[in-house]
Amino acid sequence: MNAAIDPVDLAGRLIACPSVTPADGGAMAVLAEALAAIGFAVHRFAAGEAPDGPIENLFAVRGAGAPHLAFAGHTDVVPPGEGWASDPFTATVADGVLYGRGAVDMKGAIAAFVAAAAEVRDHPGTVSLIITGDEEGPATYGTRSLIAWMAANGQHPDLCLVGEPTSQSRLGDMMKIGRRGSVNMWIDVPGTQGHVAYPHLADNPAPRLVRALARLSALELDRGNEWFQPSNLEITDIAIGNPAANVIPARATARINIRFNDMHSGEALVDQVRAILLEEAPRATLTARISGESFLTAPGALSGMLGEAITEVTGLVAELSTTGGTSDARFLSRICPVVEFGLPNATMHKLDEAVAVDDLRQLARIYAALLRRVLPG
Known part of the structure; x- marks a missing residue:
């Protein structure tokens, strides 16, 4: 029987890693252990030198052949600042809300995707994770280094989902199909x-x-x-x-x-x-x-399947948007179609960053529903 992964528990263990860019704080090791336990081959490497590095990067892959769906994200976080109600690097659950730096941006989404991958184990094709520790910083030795590593090692995703916090008022109300x-x-x-x-x-x-x-x-x-x-x-x-x-x-x-x-x-x-x-x-x-540079992934197969998964779990019809700041999707859009979707973003980069536990579990279900659509067994 496949072992389940609780996204709240995994998010909490990732939050406990003080991974302020460019520090890793042990986050990649926590993630690597969770992925290896559900059948992923995990490849880790450091890139770059001070002051912008070295940066810890991780590529994990399970399965073979097409279609290849990649999930991209980052374990690094911005500095917490002063004035938190609790330790920003100790995950705290109170009244159904998980608090901690990175809960929303974006350790929570990474944990949700790993939980989804643990649930959807028997599938054709390939699932991979492209995870960097350099998204919140200068982005010099992170996703760009991972893309170069992937090309050198024959890994070519057909579609990519980036787990940035894109939802506005409610989980599922917005996905990003481009960025300025x-x-x-x-x-x-x-x-x-x-x-x-x-x-x-x-x-x-x-x-x-x-x-x-x-x-x-x-x-x-x-x-x-x-x-x-x-x-x-x-x-x-x-x-x-x-x-x-x-x-x-x-x-x-x-x-x-x-x-x-x-x-x-x-x-x-x-x-x-x-x-x-x-x-x-x-x-x-x-x-x-x-x-x-700006990019646009015109509405198509990936945004369509993701929209169906969102509606299946939440009942909402996600707005297709290009608003907001930059993300590592600007690099990934050069190699395959990219869509961004994740948690509500109201508290990202703020004091007492937090995500509703129900939203975190729902996000895992949405990601699982997407996996079943992209990689139907």
Whole structure:
């Protein structure tokens, strides 16, 4: 008889691991033991060096051949902060609610999928888990390293489910079929320092920066489309750092972020911003980092089967959405269709992060229902 796995117990044991990025805190060992017990071959490796690493990564696989359904997630968590009602790394259940850092984002979802895989044991095809310890951090040595490892070892998923917390008001009310891209840009406008009473002997960079930022802030990048909200450019920092009231500064800097839909590429947006900046401040420099491009998994087989599983368990019809921030789905979408679905996200990254025990058990049932649809026995 197949051994059952209680998602609440497994989530609690994962929460007990203080896996603040890039630390593992023992989380991968807990997960590896649970997966090995239900027939998975577990492969673990560390990637990268300080300060962004090393990062613990795990790939587990059971079965062979097509179809191959992968579940992707992360065991790392953000720092808990001060002011919790209980120890953030001690799982606490009170009044039907499980508390602890990572309960929602996303140790709870990982535990739910492992419980589902323990229930659905006899299946054709392949089930795998792609688990990193570097999603909340710079994402340098996590999922991208796992994708490279998979390619080198002949593992090619046909479909991928990411267990990010996508539900809004109730478990099952939303899944994500895409995400906007993100690019950060750092602007540096040099000038010539001087006395404010002698401006002809100086070159104040502040007006140049202000004019450039005004033009950038007024940009209408697009008006959105069928699946995506409009792209938005936000000024996130302006700095001069001038301690003297009578000195024209030598430098002015700013930082902006653009969240963009599939009507743009990160590189094209960088070029657009640079052109405007140089018109107002010819000596300015722009440094950019594209965190991820936008992606869309058009409604199809995976979202359809997941929607059916959600309705079967909860009675809800999940909204298909592309809202929210970035996730590791931006990397996984390059290798196969990707859909994200997980727990209600109201408490993720907050003090006293928590998930209803009933939601955790229901999520395991939804994942099991999806497994039966993708891998019918």
